[in-house]
Amino acid sequence: EAQVTQNPRYLITVTGKKxxxxxxxxxxxxxxxxxxxxxxxxLRQIYYSMNVEVTDKGDVPEGYKVSRKEKRNFPLILESxxxxxxxxxxxxxxxxxxxxxxxGPGTRLxxx
Amino acid sequence: xxxxxQDPGPFNVPEGATVAFNCTYSNSASQSFFWYRxxxxxxxxLLMSVYSSGNEDGRFTAQLNRASQYISLLIRDSKLSDSAxxxxxxxxxxxxxxTIFGAGTRLFVKA
Numbered sequence: 001e002a003q004v005t006q007n008p009r010y011l012i013t014v015t016g017k018k019x020x021x022x023x024x025x026x027x028x029x030x031x032x033x034x035x036x037x038x039x040x041x042x043l044r045q046i047y048y049s050m051n052v053e054v055t056d057k058g059d060v061p062e063g064y065k066v067s068r069k070e071k072r073n074f075p076l077i078l079e080s081x082x083x084x085x086x087x088x089x090x091x092x093x094x095x096x097x098x099x100x101x102x103x104g105p106g107t108r109l110x111x112x
Numbered sequence: 113x114x115x116x117x118q119d120p121g122p123f124n125v126p127e128g129a130t131v132a133f134n135c136t137y138s139n140s141a142s143q144s145f146f147w148y149r150x151x152x153x154x155x156x157x158l159l160m161s162v163y164s165s166g167n168e169d170g171r172f173t174a175q176l177n178r179a180s181q182y183i184s185l186l187i188r189d190s191k192l193s194d195s196a197x198x199x200x201x202x203x204x205x206x207x208x209x210x211t212i213f214g215a216g217t218r219l220f221v222k223a
Binding site: 031033035040041042043044045048050056058059088090094098099100101102103104105106 | 144146148153154155156157158161199201203208209210211212213214215216
């Protein structure tokens, strides 16, 4: 089954404790992206990648890191999480030609 | 002003009604346009891409007006199962992947 998977689905952590949210897709998509979704603000792009080893900032990259060492994986790293990073996070992938995005199920992160 | 704006609604319509959503964008360099559907607490799912010539998929019709910088989504013969939030998405430039989403329009279809 073609899909985008994210882990963990739910995470409660404390300020400053480094964490990684994994994202994997099995559709051989070139493009991958991370978003956060907050009430009233909608989906905002954090980082995106157009191919292996090619990443670029979205609109809200501060406090996040990403890497794209393999085509299928695009982890999101929070080196020192803060309460304002409490949010619902989505990973998405897309083929280059259409840029139609397929989303993972989401990760609900709470930073206390 | 937000780069992509949608009426947040909610739109409350009876089954069988026709409902239209608009989405305006401010960056004239925007190249690709999409409508996504999001059910409560779930991931967004692609509804349709929006082409310059307009496109239709069953009860759904999408239009693009580049001169006025808006896209629209028309849903005919609304079903209860159409109740969801509808998100428009805009890609800023050809060849890139920088994507801006609208905050979404909430639709409730009632029996």
